[in-house]
Amino acid sequence: MDMMDISPNQHVEGSQWRETLRLGWRTLIGRAYPRIVSAAREPDWVFYEVALPVLQVIAFGFVYKSLGRPQYTGFVVLGGAMLAFWTNVLWSMAGQLHWERQTGNLELYLMAPSSMLWILAGMAFGGMVATLFRSIVILLIGSLIFGVTYQIVSAPLLILIFILTMVALYGLGSMLASLYLMYNREVWAIQEVVQDPVSLVTGFYFPVRALGGVIGGLASVIPLTLGLDGMRQMLFPQLGQSFLPPGIEIAILCGLALLFLVGASWSLKYIEKMAKIEGRLSLKWQ
Amino acid sequence: MTATQLYPGAPAIQTIDVRRVYKSRSGFTFGGQKAGKSVTALDGVSLTIQKGELFGLLGRNGAGKTTLIKILTTLLSPTSGEAYVDGLDVNKYVIPIRKKIAMVSGGEQSGYGILTVREQLWMFAQFYGVTSQAAHKKIDQLLEAVGLGDQANQKVYALSTGMRQRMNLCRALVSDPEILFLDEPTVGLDVEASRIVRDYVRSWMQEKPGRTVLLTTHYMFEADELCDRVAIINHGQIVAQGETDDLKKGLQEHARFQFELSEWAPAFEEELKQSRGVVSAQTMNKKGKVSVQIALENEEYITSAMQTISSAGGHVLTLRRIEPTLEEVFMRLVGNSDEDKAAGEDEV
Ligand SMILES: Nc1ncnc2c1ncn2[C@@H]1O[C@H](COP(=O)(O)OP(=O)(O)OP(=O)(O)O)[C@@H](O)[C@H]1O
Numbered sequence: 001m002d003m004m005d006i007s008p009n010q011h012v013e014g015s016q017w018r019e020t021l022r023l024g025w026r027t028l029i030g031r032a033y034p035r036i037v038s039a040a041r042e043p044d045w046v047f048y049e050v051a052l053p054v055l056q057v058i059a060f061g062f063v064y065k066s067l068g069r070p071q072y073t074g075f076v077v078l079g080g081a082m083l084a085f086w087t088n089v090l091w092s093m094a095g096q097l098h099w100e101r102q103t104g105n106l107e108l109y110l111m112a113p114s115s116m117l118w119i120l121a122g123m124a125f126g127g128m129v130a131t132l133f134r135s136i137v138i139l140l141i142g143s144l145i146f147g148v149t150y151q152i153v154s155a156p157l158l159i160l161i162f163i164l165t166m167v168a169l170y171g172l173g174s175m176l177a178s179l180y181l182m183y184n185r186e187v188w189a190i191q192e193v194v195q196d197p198v199s200l201v202t203g204f205y206f207p208v209r210a211l212g213g214v215i216g217g218l219a220s221v222i223p224l225t226l227g228l229d230g231m232r233q234m235l236f237p238q239l240g241q242s243f244l245p246p247g248i249e250i251a252i253l254c255g256l257a258l259l260f261l262v263g264a265s266w267s268l269k270y271i272e273k274m275a276k277i278e279g280r281l282s283l284k285w286q
Numbered sequence: 287m288t289a290t291q292l293y294p295g296a297p298a299i300q301t302i303d304v305r306r307v308y309k310s311r312s313g314f315t316f317g318g319q320k321a322g323k324s325v326t327a328l329d330g331v332s333l334t335i336q337k338g339e340l341f342g343l344l345g346r347n348g349a350g351k352t353t354l355i356k357i358l359t360t361l362l363s364p365t366s367g368e369a370y371v372d373g374l375d376v377n378k379y380v381i382p383i384r385k386k387i388a389m390v391s392g393g394e395q396s397g398y399g400i401l402t403v404r405e406q407l408w409m410f411a412q413f414y415g416v417t418s419q420a421a422h423k424k425i426d427q428l429l430e431a432v433g434l435g436d437q438a439n440q441k442v443y444a445l446s447t448g449m450r451q452r453m454n455l456c457r458a459l460v461s462d463p464e465i466l467f468l469d470e471p472t473v474g475l476d477v478e479a480s481r482i483v484r485d486y487v488r489s490w491m492q493e494k495p496g497r498t499v500l501l502t503t504h505y506m507f508e509a510d511e512l513c514d515r516v517a518i519i520n521h522g523q524i525v526a527q528g529e530t531d532d533l534k535k536g537l538q539e540h541a542r543f544q545f546e547l548s549e550w551a552p553a554f555e556e557e558l559k560q561s562r563g564v565v566s567a568q569t570m571n572k573k574g575k576v577s578v579q580i581a582l583e584n585e586e587y588i589t590s591a592m593q594t595i596s597s598a599g600g601h602v603l604t605l606r607r608i609e610p611t612l613e614e615v616f617m618r619l620v621g622n623s624d625e626d627k628a629a630g631e632d633e634v
Pocket residue numbers: 278279280284286308309325326327345346347348349350351352353354629630631632633
């Protein structure tokens with residue numbers, strides 16, 4: 001067996017990071033593609049993913065109006081627009097690897113030479129682009145209906161907070177994706193139970209501050225909580241009601257983004273290893 | 287220097303005493319497995335497949351074929367033993383191996399129905415770093431070769447089973463692999479679609495020397511027609527391997543012939559049985575046609591057997607040698623599937 005006795009990896013990897021990056025980028029674009037085109041090709045998405053959130057936004061908007069607080073409608077509209085991303089992460093990121101296993105895609109993704117993280121990044125990117133479009137539509141319709149006016153405090157900070165929120169949020173989605181793969185039934189059950197309370201505490205339709213520091217702090221684990229709070233501070237400064245100063249929120253969001261990305265990468269590696277040992281990457285019908 | 291160049295003479299595939307045991311963790315039920323049960327899917331498999339070979343792996347349901355393929359495609363860890371693809375250890379060189387391989391499984395539903403055939407193939411090409419331009423060129427050529435040229439812009443969900451499987455074959459080949467794993471690739475396909483798949487696999491191999499295919503199938507004629515060599519696996523063990531002709535010869539204790547006679551005479555059979563080297567003779571009279579099957583100790587005795595017939599006044603119209611089929615070899619080695627169903631079926 002002497003021809004097999006070579007020390008692993010040094011000849012193979014060496015100075016190939018550039019090649020790896022190029023492959024990773026192509027993988028990302030390749031996987032993002034079906035998400036982006038399917039948004040355009042499936043007409044019923046308009047109803048489920050735009051009309052329903054818009055109706056919800058309108059309902060909450062009128063609640064605030066009837067309470068004599070019309071200034072909060074902008075709050076609600078932004079919350080509704082951002083909720084689209086949360087829904088996308090829950091439904092199209094977290095459970096995704098589980099579904100990809102059913103179709104046999106998971107095996108093919110793993111068998112391809114680039115890391116699964118790039119596949120997840122592609123899923124995230126595609127989902128984000130498709131959702132961004134929906135989110136803008138929700139924002140426009142809501143703003144028109146309630147005549148919301150925005151007062152942009154700092155465009156660069158607004159954009160920074162938005163991007164960090166997205167990275168952290170989809171990082172969380174990627175991490176959940178591998179956990180679902182391993183513990184799908186348990187995680188499904190948990191998700192069913194927590195989904196609505198989570199949407200509530202994340203403060204899509206009211207300021208997180210109203211919940212008090214403890215719940216607000218706990219809810220901040222979900223990046224949208226702080227992201228939304230920060231974005232509202234950048235857009236509706238006159239309302240006050242902020243949870244934390246923007247600088248701190250940005251720092252925490254950076255931390256969350258890093259945590260979730262590292263967590264996703266680690267759990268993917270761990271899960272691939274375990275699944276190879278336990279034989280759970282594929283279904284058994286073959 | 288890449289790993290390929292390090293071992294120019296390495297076999298395409300080599301396994302040494304590979305075992306794979308599936309265990310379920312007791313106490314948990316996730317993944318759909320019963321607790322505490324363990325199944326030995328591979329029980330000491332040693333195989334060597336050279337570059338350029340089209341190798342068939344035959345075995346009943348649950349024999350361990352897919353398990354072996356999953357190990358070689360880096361999707362499953364062997365419990366013990368060694369497995370190499372192009373000289374690279376499947377446990378250590380996962381990424382270099384993945385660059386060289388591709389797999390198609392029967393009944394595969396991979397990809398996204400919402401994409402067109404072309405988009406789907408392009409997407410998979412991206413995962414291998416193929417540039418878009420190169421990918422589209424390759425896609426055109428592959429689709430044409432499998433007769434899907436007109437379907438390039440059709441949505442994947444609208445394809446028939448046969449079209450879909452031909453597309454899957456293109457999907458595997460779009461990254462230009464060196465070693466192709468086909469796990470029952472023609473299952474559920476009609477005669478024409480299977481033929482297209484088989485023919486294209488053959489011509490793909492011939493396009494470039496060194497390309498290797500490991501195929502599993504339940505269709506014996508497919509293995510017989512397509513494969514250079516086959517191995518028969520039963521309960522996770524290789525029970526025979528070699529060229530199909532050798533396996534058949536190995537099975538055959540006697541040379542068997544069949545000839546047709548112009549007319550019937552009971553004496554022939556008796557005379558033949560007396561003739562030198564004849565082990566058995568059997569006459570059949572079906573729809574007015576008289577045929578005789580004989581088994582000889584050795585094929586050289588056919589001349590004397592023929593002489594016996596003609597000196598008894600018989601007229602031989604046709605003569606042919608009866609070859610055992612691969613199916614007979616298979617049945618002889620693996621037996622009847624009812625015998626030990628429990629061992630072969632899965633328990634989930
Ligand atoms: N993921 C798994 N977990 C537990 N047992 C498994 C798993 N995959 C396969 N097995 C068991 O291992 C044995 C071999 O299965 P395998 O799929 O390799 O057989 P096969 O030869 O491909 O069969 P078929 O012809 O039906 O495709 C079977 O008893 C099967 O039930």
